[in-house]
């Protein structure tokens with residue numbers, strides 16, 4: 001291993017500093033203190049309490065049944081285990097339907113230990129929610145591309161931005177969420193070339209999942225990263241880091257190193 005993770009806590013300004021310095025950010029999801037502690041101790045920069053917990057922890061077919069109380073509970077558990085990583089928590093389905101609802105949910109998540117909240121989408125009311133939160137000192141990560149809370153409109157979990165009209169909309173949304181005050185942008189399941197273009201034009205750091213190697217960082221869902229069967233089709237961007245590394249701690253170190261040196265994701269994990 002060539003990379004020694006810095007020991008100072010990862011803050012919002014540190015995300016921008018990492019991007020400026022060309023140091024890629026390694027992010028993983030976690031839902032409990034046990035995994036969060038191992039991830040934190042082995043170099044993960046950001047831990048996400050994602051609403052994927054609806055699927056991988058609760059066993060639902062989508063993230064739509066997740067409620068704020070679920071995210072709050074898991075955020076409290078994860079927060080107790082972290083000493084360095086930034087804790088990001090998801091606003092679940094419709095918790096951002098109005099700026100006031102978003103403020104109420106985000107406040108609960110920050111009080112549970114989150115350092116930043118994430119919300120999906122770039123439409124007008126999402127931009128209003130981002131602005132409303134940021135004006136009230138709540139750091140926000142946006143999430144564009146395959147936003148799982150839009151699964152009913154998308155008609156399934158499909159790569160987004162392949163057609164030029166959709167790509168144009170994604171480019172515009174990426175600039176709009178940054179303009180509204182977001183400090184981070186997760187790009188999920190978009191063609192690698194489009195994610196590279198968005199990252200280049202973006203004033204804020206980007207984190208990819210199924211978005212190719214040119215984002216400023218990467219995220220994987222815990223269960224995918226450990227090669228667990230989640231009962232759904234295994235997406236192309238997933239890599240089982242446990243298989244080759246023998247322990248969860250070793251898998252995290254290998255993941256962090258691979259993200260930082262750009263060897264993960266490879267072309268085999270990316271969409272054209």
Ligand code: KIV
Pocket residue numbers: 029048049050051052053090143186188209219221
């Ligand atoms: O909920 C989640 O785990 C996420 C990741 C897939 C980025 O949003």
